[in-house]
Amino acid sequence: MRNFGQLKHLRLRNIWAHEASAFTPWLAENIGDLGAALGMELELVGREVAVGDFSVDLVAKDLATARTVIIENQISPTDHDHLGKLLTYAAGFDAYAVIWIAESIRDEHRQALEWLNERTGDDTNFFGVVVEVLQIDDSRPAYVFRPVVFPNQWQKVTRRPPSPSPRYEAYRAFFQNLIDELREQHHFTGARAAQPQSWFSFASGVSGVTYAASFAQGGRARVELYIDRNDAAENKRLFEWLQKQKAGIEQELGEPLAWERLDDRRAARIAIYREGSIDADEATLAGVHSWMVEHLLCMKRVFGPRLHEYMATEKGGALASEP
Numbered sequence: 001m002r003n004f005g006q007l008k009h010l011r012l013r014n015i016w017a018h019e020a021s022a023f024t025p026w027l028a029e030n031i032g033d034l035g036a037a038l039g040m041e042l043e044l045v046g047r048e049v050a051v052g053d054f055s056v057d058l059v060a061k062d063l064a065t066a067r068t069v070i071i072e073n074q075i076s077p078t079d080h081d082h083l084g085k086l087l088t089y090a091a092g093f094d095a096y097a098v099i100w101i102a103e104s105i106r107d108e109h110r111q112a113l114e115w116l117n118e119r120t121g122d123d124t125n126f127f128g129v130v131v132e133v134l135q136i137d138d139s140r141p142a143y144v145f146r147p148v149v150f151p152n153q154w155q156k157v158t159r160r161p162p163s164p165s166p167r168y169e170a171y172r173a174f175f176q177n178l179i180d181e182l183r184e185q186h187h188f189t190g191a192r193a194a195q196p197q198s199w200f201s202f203a204s205g206v207s208g209v210t211y212a213a214s215f216a217q218g219g220r221a222r223v224e225l226y227i228d229r230n231d232a233a234e235n236k237r238l239f240e241w242l243q244k245q246k247a248g249i250e251q252e253l254g255e256p257l258a259w260e261r262l263d264d265r266r267a268a269r270i271a272i273y274r275e276g277s278i279d280a281d282e283a284t285l286a287g288v289h290s291w292m293v294e295h296l297l298c299m300k301r302v303f304g305p306r307l308h309e310y311m312a313t314e315k316g317g318a319l320a321s322e323p
């Protein structure tokens with residue numbers, strides 16, 4: 001017979017002594033794992049962001065829709081006080097998604113979130129997520145985000161807007177195949193649902209910097225590193241810091257890049273292009289798909305370490321993730 005270890009559920013307070021000073025910062029650092037559990041690509045916007053006299057624990061952005069996500073967390077079972085705050089924050093930010101994270105979701109609060117999902121449109125979605133910390137014997141503990149309440153899209157189907165045009169449906173189908181491969185074969189993203197739009201963005205691990213695949217103007221397909229940290233000077237500073245490493249970056253990628261400072265905009269872009277349109281035939285689109293996958297993986301491999309180096313060495317970058 002096999003000898004099995006004993007699986008234990010640890011109390012959250014045994015791991016994080018304080019909610020605001022320990023658990024919330026940890027959650028901010030692991031927001032990508034939370035997004036993956038919910039099938040979303042989340043990027044942190046801020047911590048303890050003011051809403052009137054209160055402050056929401058975390059504000060994030062869903063990169064698939066560029067919409068606001070608010071997150072309220074507890075290291076205890078859910079309570080009425082946090083439910084009230086959650087609704088206040090949802091209204092204050094006109095949130096696309098509202099995520100309540102706790103050690104456990106009380107039954108009356110689960111019913112309240114389900115009731116809200118049944119009576120709101122597709123533009124507002126409520127999630128209840130339990131954090132479990134598990135340990136086998138004396139092993140290192142491991143965590144898992146377990147969604148227990150999430151929107152039932154079948155219940156909202158009668159409120160959905162008219163279907164997008166065939167062209168935008170084609171975009172959605174193309175990017176659905178793209179994110180499915182990136183998620184299932186390469187663990188590149190946790191996103192699960194594409195949108196009827198000509199682009200899809202992915203988190204880089206640095207707030208305000210994303211990898212993206214898109215169909216650009218002029219019948220071109222594009223893979224890019226897009227820099228928009230909500231501050232033009234900071235964006236150009238990061239762009240220029242990377243541009244100084246142009247020779248090494250392009251050597252690692254194996255091909256030249258388009259270095260687009262975008263002086264007429266707040267943002268900046270580093271990109272690579274090829275011919276490709278959503279109107280192309282099936283064989284051409286299959287080639288664009290493979291090209292996008294290959295170059296997104298290469299972009300992350302080459303730029304990822306440099307972005308983290310920048311955040312660690314630049315004072316402005318190190319502080320920019322703070323509210």
